[in-house]
Amino acid sequence: MELRHLKYFVVVAEELHFTRAAERLGMAQPPLSQQIRKLEHEIGALLFRRLTRGIELTDAGRVLYEDARRIVDHVELAKTRAQSAARGQTGHIRVGFASSVVFHPVIAEIVRTYRDTHPDVRLSPSESNVAALIEDLLDERIDVAIIRQAAHESERVQVEELFDEEMVIVLPPKHRLAGRTGIQLHSLAQETLIMFPRSIAPVLYDEVISACQRAGFSPQLGQESTQVASAVSMVAAGFGVSIVPHSIRQLAATGVTYHAIEGPAPRAQIAIACRSTEFSKVVRDFMEVARRASKDRHHGDA
Structure with missing residues (x-):
């Protein structure tokens, strides 16, 4: 049983007139009648009773119409959903x-x-x-x-x-440099620098360390934070100072202050990845x- 035969049958069953159904399907009436006869032959039962002025469904035709209508609707829905997925509209x-x-x-x-x-x-x-x-x-x-x-x-x-953002220095409460708006990196030479493990963001980690070395010192690394953002909490707790992306200023932490880096400064790049x-x-x-x-x-x- 071909899907197109079911589509033809549904339209004929709705119009109950071969000529009108053929016009709706955009085909000639004789080929439509021939396809319906093929469907009847395959099923082994008459689907329409031919009358003087039109046609009517037989009992077999009424039963088939209910199922055929659902099948055709489901196929159209599947087609629409597939097309939507192909256009990126669903999924x-x-x-x-x-x-x-x-x-x-x-x-x-x-x-x-x-x-x-x-x-x-x-x-x-x-x-x-x-x-x-x-x-x-x-x-x-x-x-x-x-x-x-x-x-x-x-x-x-x-x-x-995608883009990069500046990085800023994070100082704990009452730090000696807290009154400054901008701070040069070499001012942190004697400070304990809180960093995240290199394994979780190696490029960003290397960017910070390299910036310190370009400023003339190798930072004294203290306890590592589990994430970039959690370094701020460790600064607030007095474990040292840190250098973080500017957007992390949104992270609420009691008492810490954020300061722009004067002179050459590391940049935190944001990228997008896919397979x-x-x-x-x-x-x-x-x-x-x-x-x-x-x-x-x-x-x-x-």
């Missing part, structure tokens, strides 16, 4: 975020814009460190990741820079939204 996307990027307002804007423009796409967020997110991409546990730049070696992952072989329209649309938001921010800063 599911799993987005991973590095813990330190969630504080940046552009990241919230990317997610908000994507959800507004793709209301029927389900977005599932997760949060982890950069190394874990790259692994999740490779193992297909997530579809896209917004990260601090990753020093990855896999050709299976595509990483694009190199990614062809999903929902993922490609998300990447494009992120690119546009990044470009808009760049123009706004210019």
Whole structure:
């Protein structure tokens, strides 16, 4: 039983007139009648009773119409849903975020814009460190990741820079430098610097250490924080000072002060990553939204 025969049958059953049904289907009446006869032959029963002025459904025809209508409707729905998915209008996307990027307002804007423009796409967020997110991409546990730049070696992952942000110095309460608006990095030469483990964001870690070395000193590293953002809490607790991305200023911590870095300063890059072989329209649309938001921010800063 061919789907087109069921479609022809449904239209004839609704019109109860071969000529009108043929016009609705955009075909000639004789071939339509022939297809209906083939369907009747396949089923082994008459579906229509031919009358002087039109036709009417037989008992077998009425039963078939109920099922055929549902089948045709389901096929059309499946077609529509597949087309919507192909256009990126429906589906599911799993987005991973590095813990330190969630504080940046552009990241919230990317997610908000994507959800507004793709209301029927389900977005599932997760949060982890950069190394874990790259692994999740490779193992297909997530579809896209917004990260601090990753020093990855896999050709299976595509990483694009979105934008970078300045980094700031975080000082504990009543620190001797707390009264200054801007601070040069070499002023931290005798301070204990709280850093996150290099394994969770190696590029950002190396950027901070290199900036200190360019300023003429190797930092005295203290206890490590489990994440970039948690370094602020450790500063507040008196474990030392830290250097963090500017957007982390939004993190509420009692007593700490944030200070611009005078002179050459490290930059914290934000990037987006997906699998190199990614062809999903929902993922490609998300990447494009992120690119546009990044470009808009760049123009706004210019």
